[in-house]
Amino acid sequence: xxxxxxxxxxxxxxxxxxxxxxxxxxxxxxxxxxxxxxxxxxxxxxxxxxxxxxxxxxxxxxxxxxxxxxxxxxxxxxxxxxxxxxxxxxxxxxxxxxxxxxxxxxxxxxxxxxxxxxxxxxxxxxxxxxxxxxxxxxxxxxxxxxxxxxxxxxxxxxxxxxxxxxxxxxxxxxxxxxxxxxxxxxxxxxxxxxxxxxx
Ligand code: GAR
Numbered sequence: 308x309x310x311x312x313x314x315x316x317x318x319x320x321x322x323x324x325x326x327x328x329x330x331x332x333x334x335x336x337x338x339x340x341x342x343x344x345x346x347x348x349x350x351x352x353x354x355x356x357x358x359x360x361x362x363x364x365x366x367x368x369x370x371x372x373x374x375x376x377x378x379x380x381x382x383x384x385x386x387x388x389x390x391x392x393x394x395x396x397x398x399x400x401x402x403x404x405x406x407x408x409x410x411x412x413x414x415x416x417x418x419x420x421x422x423x424x425x426x427x428x429x430x431x432x433x434x435x436x437x438x439x440x441x442x443x444x445x446x447x448x449x450x451x452x453x454x455x456x457x458x459x460x461x462x463x464x465x466x467x468x469x470x471x472x473x474x475x476x477x478x479x480x481x482x483x484x485x486x487x488x489x490x491x492x493x494x495x496x497x498x499x500x501x502x503x504x505x506x
Pocket of ligand 1 (some may be wrong): 417430
């Protein structure tokens with residue numbers, strides 16, 4: 308039986324797209340059955356709908372608190388019988404109340420080589436800006452399990468990507484996505500789903 312995957316997104320959803328495109332090839336042991344966003348109208352929802360995947364929008368502002376937000380997420384995940392949760396550009400932090408329910412069942416993709424340029428405040432283009440400001444010549448992406456430490460869970464896979472002269476955060480972001488994130492994330496999802504077997 309394929310593992311039931313929920314992908315949590317906040318924005319454009321190119322990593323979601325990479326996962327959708329990998330189904331039936333790289334990603335065989337799991338199936339994306341649900342996409343949840345915390346941002347109304349996120350473009351990632353269009354990608355999900357096009358692929359015939361169920362979507363849910365959960366807004367913290369409407370629910371009033373982090374605890375209520377996380378409870379709602381859990382309720383939806385349980386309704387859909389989710390085995391694996393993939394954070395793919397999900398730009399809000401989940402507390403231990405949530406993460407402790409899913410040990411080694413939540414994956415995140417981060418656009419740097421952890422432990423560089425990670426933790427609170429490092430997300431999206433800010434990560435690439437920080438790498439350029441520091442002057443590193445190599446950056447990359449990391450897929451890791453999510454626990455109560457922001458970007459601190461066990462690393463599943465990493466891939467290095469060069470920083471080139473003239474890079475802007477946008478150019479570097481695109482290269483890291485193309486050369487690392489979109490490849491690593493489906494592979495890591497497959498590895499984790501396959502490793503669960505009948506569990
Ligand atoms: C990706 O680069 C992802 O690694 C990053 O946000 C982007 C989302 O793009 N995530 C983080 O920074 C999390 N800390 P996408 O919506 O096109 O997949």
